[in-house]
Amino acid sequence: MTRADIHCDNIQKSFGAVETVSQLSIVFKSGQTTALVGPSGCGKSTILRMIAGLETPDTGSIRIGQETPRQVARRGGLSMAFQDPSLLPWRSVRSNIALGAELARKPVDRVDELIDLVGLVGFSDHRPAELSGGMRQRAAIARSLISAPDVLLLDEPFGAVDAITRRRLNRDLPPLWRERKTTTLLVTHSVEEAVLLSDRVIVLCPRPARVLADIPVDLHHNRALPETNAPAFRDLAMRVLTALEEAA
Numbered sequence: 001m002t003r004a005d006i007h008c009d010n011i012q013k014s015f016g017a018v019e020t021v022s023q024l025s026i027v028f029k030s031g032q033t034t035a036l037v038g039p040s041g042c043g044k045s046t047i048l049r050m051i052a053g054l055e056t057p058d059t060g061s062i063r064i065g066q067e068t069p070r071q072v073a074r075r076g077g078l079s080m081a082f083q084d085p086s087l088l089p090w091r092s093v094r095s096n097i098a099l100g101a102e103l104a105r106k107p108v109d110r111v112d113e114l115i116d117l118v119g120l121v122g123f124s125d126h127r128p129a130e131l132s133g134g135m136r137q138r139a140a141i142a143r144s145l146i147s148a149p150d151v152l153l154l155d156e157p158f159g160a161v162d163a164i165t166r167r168r169l170n171r172d173l174p175p176l177w178r179e180r181k182t183t184t185l186l187v188t189h190s191v192e193e194a195v196l197l198s199d200r201v202i203v204l205c206p207r208p209a210r211v212l213a214d215i216p217v218d219l220h221h222n223r224a225l226p227e228t229n230a231p232a233f234r235d236l237a238m239r240v241l242t243a244l245e246e247a248a
């Protein structure tokens with residue numbers, strides 16, 4: 001077993017009387033990008049938060065290699081960009097991004113490169129309050145990348161990002177994950193984005209979350225972004241959509 005395989009073994013999680021995740025067993029392979037899709041409220045974010053060590057399963061266990069999520073987080077091996085980017089309001093964009101490396105005790109040497117990657121050149125000295133929602137999300141994406149984590153957890157990271165920038169990030173981020181062999185989990189409501197960015201799409205059923213379909217995506221052989229109008233792409237997107245309709 002390689003170090004960053006994520007093993008979820010029979011995990012269950014309730015909030016009061018609401019069972020959110022039930023008997024979920026799944027392995028996320030090291031170096032792969034997996035998209036999690038499913039109806040709203042089915043428990044996707046809860047799964048990511050448990051893998052991040054921010055919530056604890058009531059029963060079952062999560063291991064990342066031989067470590068617990070909290071151990072991986074503590075040594076700076078895990079980072080996240082969530083829907084609601086929690087940037088420190090008193091720090092500039094540059095300093096918020098640098099924080100991702102500082103907390104992981106890694107070198108703060110690629111801030112400008114990442115500011116460029118997420119299209120925030122010219123805004124590096126701005127405070128979060130001076131940015132749009134989409135710009136804040138992009139700063140959070142850059143912060144999640146600066147520590148070159150083993151595990152990257154992305155929860156609707158492009159939700160507020162404009163279409164052109166989203167397209168550019170869709171093109172530029174996957175090669176970075178592949179080059180670094182990052183184990184990436186991506187929660188998204190976009191079927192196209194799930195197929196475009198990932199090696200595997202997991203479709204979850206309505207709460208409590210269980211795996212309804214596990215669809216491998218084998219469109220990334222030549223490392224270029226797949227053609228979204230190619231028949232193979234459309235077939236996969238249709239398989240995901242059909243499973244989602246079944247879930248609903």
Ligand SMILES: Nc1ncnc2c1ncn2[C@@H]1O[C@H](COP(=O)(O)OP(=O)(O)OP(=O)(O)O)[C@@H](O)[C@H]1O
Nearest residue numbers: 015018020038039040041042043044045046047207
């Ligand atoms: N901290 C919490 N306290 C109480 N209930 C919670 C908490 N976190 C999540 N829930 C409940 O668990 C269920 C699943 O929530 P979760 O955010 O994981 O779903 P989701 O699939 O990510 O939803 P969406 O696609 O709408 O973002 C919901 O019913 C939600 O109200």
